Amino acid sequence: MYLSVVGLNYKTASIDIREKLVFPKERLAEVYALLLALEDVKELVLLSTCNRTEFYLVTEFSINENKKFWNIISRLACLSWVELEQYFYRYTDKDAIRHLFCVASSLDSMVIGETQVLGQVKDAYFLARQYSAVGRVLEMVFEEAIRIGKKVRTETQIGKGAVSTSSAAIELARKIFNSLEQKTVMIVGAGKIGELTVKNLYERGVSTVIVANRTLKKAQQLAEQFCGRAIEFSEFTKMLEVSDIVISSTSAPHFVLSKEEVIGIMPKRHNRPLFLIDLGLPRNIDPRINDIANVYLYNIDDLKCVCDANKRERIKEAEKARVIIERHVEKISADLVGLSKVLV
Amino acid sequence: MLVKFFQVTSFFYLIATGCYMIFFLSSRSIFSRVGWWATGIGFLIHTTALVVYAISKDYFPVTNLYESFIFFAWLLVVSHLIVCLRLRDGIAGIFLMPLVVSLMVFSQAVRKTSLVSLPTLQGGWLIVHVVSCFIAYTAFTLAFGFALMYLWQERELKTKKIDVFFFRLPAIELLDTLEFIAIIFGFIFLTVGVISGSVWAQFVWARFWQWDPKETWALILWVIYLFYLFGRAIWGWRGRRCAYFAVIGFLVMIFTFFGTNFLFQSTHNYLK
Numbered sequence: 001m002y003l004s005v006v007g008l009n010y011k012t013a014s015i016d017i018r019e020k021l022v023f024p025k026e027r028l029a030e031v032y033a034l035l036l037a038l039e040d041v042k043e044l045v046l047l048s049t050c051n052r053t054e055f056y057l058v059t060e061f062s063i064n065e066n067k068k069f070w071n072i073i074s075r076l077a078c079l080s081w082v083e084l085e086q087y088f089y090r091y092t093d094k095d096a097i098r099h100l101f102c103v104a105s106s107l108d109s110m111v112i113g114e115t116q117v118l119g120q121v122k123d124a125y126f127l128a129r130q131y132s133a134v135g136r137v138l139e140m141v142f143e144e145a146i147r148i149g150k151k152v153r154t155e156t157q158i159g160k161g162a163v164s165t166s167s168a169a170i171e172l173a174r175k176i177f178n179s180l181e182q183k184t185v186m187i188v189g190a191g192k193i194g195e196l197t198v199k200n201l202y203e204r205g206v207s208t209v210i211v212a213n214r215t216l217k218k219a220q221q222l223a224e225q226f227c228g229r230a231i232e233f234s235e236f237t238k239m240l241e242v243s244d245i246v247i248s249s250t251s252a253p254h255f256v257l258s259k260e261e262v263i264g265i266m267p268k269r270h271n272r273p274l275f276l277i278d279l280g281l282p283r284n285i286d287p288r289i290n291d292i293a294n295v296y297l298y299n300i301d302d303l304k305c306v307c308d309a310n311k312r313e314r315i316k317e318a319e320k321a322r323v324i325i326e327r328h329v330e331k332i333s334a335d336l337v338g339l340s341k342v343l344v
Numbered sequence: 345m346l347v348k349f350f351q352v353t354s355f356f357y358l359i360a361t362g363c364y365m366i367f368f369l370s371s372r373s374i375f376s377r378v379g380w381w382a383t384g385i386g387f388l389i390h391t392t393a394l395v396v397y398a399i400s401k402d403y404f405p406v407t408n409l410y411e412s413f414i415f416f417a418w419l420l421v422v423s424h425l426i427v428c429l430r431l432r433d434g435i436a437g438i439f440l441m442p443l444v445v446s447l448m449v450f451s452q453a454v455r456k457t458s459l460v461s462l463p464t465l466q467g468g469w470l471i472v473h474v475v476s477c478f479i480a481y482t483a484f485t486l487a488f489g490f491a492l493m494y495l496w497q498e499r500e501l502k503t504k505k506i507d508v509f510f511f512r513l514p515a516i517e518l519l520d521t522l523e524f525i526a527i528i529f530g531f532i533f534l535t536v537g538v539i540s541g542s543v544w545a546q547f548v549w550a551r552f553w554q555w556d557p558k559e560t561w562a563l564i565l566w567v568i569y570l571f572y573l574f575g576r577a578i579w580g581w582r583g584r585r586c587a588y589f590a591v592i593g594f595l596v597m598i599f600t601f602f603g604t605n606f607l608f609q610s611t612h613n614y615l616k
C-alpha cells in the first residue's frame with residue numbers, strides 16, 4: 001500500500017499552469033468522482049488553493065505507474081502529460097507525510113508562518129470526508145497534520161512579526177504606544193497603503209481619525225469610513241499637536257513637513273511620543289525629523305527592512321518547526337505500519 | 345541553620361534567573377512560568393527564614409550589611425512579584441533576578457565581617473528610617489531597569505534595527521510611565537527615610553544632621569530625583585532624558601549604599 005502526494009505549487013509552476021488545475025468547490029464533486037472511480041485509488045484528499053494543487057492518495061500500487069490517473073489529470077488541466085509532467089512533484093510514504101506536515105505548518109508557503117493554509121488544509125480534509133474519499137490512513141495523517149499545524153504555531157514564533165508594510169506599521173506603533181486606544185491617527189493624503197494602514201489601526205481601537213487632503217471632498221469621504229474628521233490640508237501641521245500617529249502618502253514633489261515645524265510642535269505636545277509614517281514617494285517628510293527626541297519617523301524602505309528582519313526570524317523559527325515535524329513524522333509512520341498490517 | 349535556608353533561597357532565585365534569560369531569548373512561555381514559580385518558592389523560603397531570623401534575634405534584621413543585603417534582596421523580589429502581577433509579564437525578572445542573586449551571594453561574603461548589632465541601631469524610628477530607605481532603593485532599582493529597557497528599545501526604534509529584544513520588551517511609552525511611577529514612589533520613601541533618620545539622630549546624638557558622608561550622598565540622591573520630578577512635571581521632560589536621569593540616580597544610589605561602607609568613615613558603616 002502506498003501513501004503518496006502528487007501536485008504542483010508556486011515553486012514548481014507559474015500561475016498560467018496553476019490556474020489550469022485550480023478546483024473551486026463546484027468542480028470538486030466531478031474530480032472526486034473521476035478519481036475515486038479508479039480501481040486503485042483507495043483514499044483521496046484534494047488540496048486546491050491559489051498557491052498549490054495537491055492530491056493526497058492511498059493506493060495499492062505506485063501512483064507513478066498509474067496511467068489512468070495521469071490521463072485524468074491531463075484531461076482536467078487540458079494539457080498533454082508531456083507538457084504537464086515537469087511541474088509535478090511526487091512524494092511517497094514518509095516524504096509525503098513530511099510534506100503535508102510542512103504545508104499545514106505553513107513552512108511550504110510563500111510567506112512562511114501565514115495563517116490561512118492551515119484552514120485550507122482543514123477545509124480540504126472535511127470536504128474529502130463529505131465525498132467519502134477519506135479512509136483510516138488519510139484520516140490519521142490529516143488529523144495529525146492539523147494538530148501539528150497548531151502545535152507549530154504555539155510552540156514556535158513562526159507567525160510572529162509583521163511581514164507586510166501595513167502590519168509592520170502597526171507593530172511599530174505598538175512598540176511605541178502600549179495600547180492604541182485613546183490614540184489619534186492622522187492621515188495626510190489619501191494613498192492606498194495609507195488607507196489600509198489607517199483601517200488596520202482603526203480596527204485595533206484607535207479612538208480618533210483625522211484626514212487631511214488637498215481636496216476636502218475626498219478627505220470627507222475617507223473620514224466617514226472611520227467616523228473621523230476631515231480637515232483642510234493647510235491645517236495638518238497644527239493638528240500634529242493632538243495626533244499620535246501620522247501617516248503621510250501625498251504625491252507632493254517636496255517635503256510637506258519640515259524639521260523646524262516638528263521641533264516647534266513637540267513642546268505643545270508635552271513631548272509625548274510622535275510616530276510618523278512616510279509612505280510617499282518622493283518622501284513627504286524630512287528624514288532629519290527622526291533625530292528629534294521622542295519622534296519616530298519610518299519611511300517605506302524602513303518598513304520593508306522591518307518586514308525583512310521579521311522574515312529572517314521566521315526562517316529561523318521554521319528550523320525549530322522542522323524538528324517538531326520530524327519527530328511526528330517518525331511517530332506517525334510507525335503507527336501507519338501497524339495500521340497497514342491490520343488493513344492487509 | 346538559617347544560613348542554609350538563605351542558600352536554598354539563592355538557589356531557587358538562580359534557577360529563576362536562568363529561566364527568565366532563556367525566556368527572554370527564546371520567547372518560550374514555559375520558561376517564564378517556571379521562572380515565576382522558582383521565584384515564588386524562593387520567596388516563601390526567603391520570607392520564612394527572615395521571620396525566623398528576626399524572632400531568634402529579637403530585632404528587625406537590618407542592622408548590618410549582611411542582614412540588609414538579604415532584606416534588600418527580599419524587597420526586590422517583592423517588587424518583581426508586584427510588577428509581574430500587574431503587567432502580566434515577567435519581563436522585570438530579567439534584570440531584577442540577577443541582582444537578587446548577586447545580593448544573596450554578597451550577603452554570604454560579608455556575613456563574617458558584618459558587625460554584630462549595635463545598641464544604637466534599634467528602636468522604632470530606626471526601623472522606619474532603614475525600611476523606607478530600602479523601599480526607596482528598591483523603587484529606584486526598578487526605575488533603573490525600566491530606564492535601561494527604555495533606552496534599548498528606543499535606540500532600536502530610532503536606528504530601525506530590530507533584534508530579539510524588540511519582540512520581548514514592552515512599549516517605550518509604558519516603560520517611560522513605569523519608570524516615572526517607580527521614581528515617584530522611591531522619592532516619597534527616600535524623603536520619609538531621610539526625615540525619620542534625622543529625627544532618630546536627634547534622639548541618639550541630639551543632632552538632626554551631621555554631614556556624614558552617607559547623609560551627604562543621600563541628599564545628592566534626593567536632589568537628583570527632585571530634578572527628575574521637576575523636569576517631568578514642569579519642563580516637559582520625557583523619554584530618553586528621563587531615562588538617563590534614572591540611570592545616573594541609580595549609580596549615585598549604589599555609591600550611597602556601598603561607597604559609604606567601603607570608602608568612608610561613617611556612622612553608617614556596618615562593616616568591621
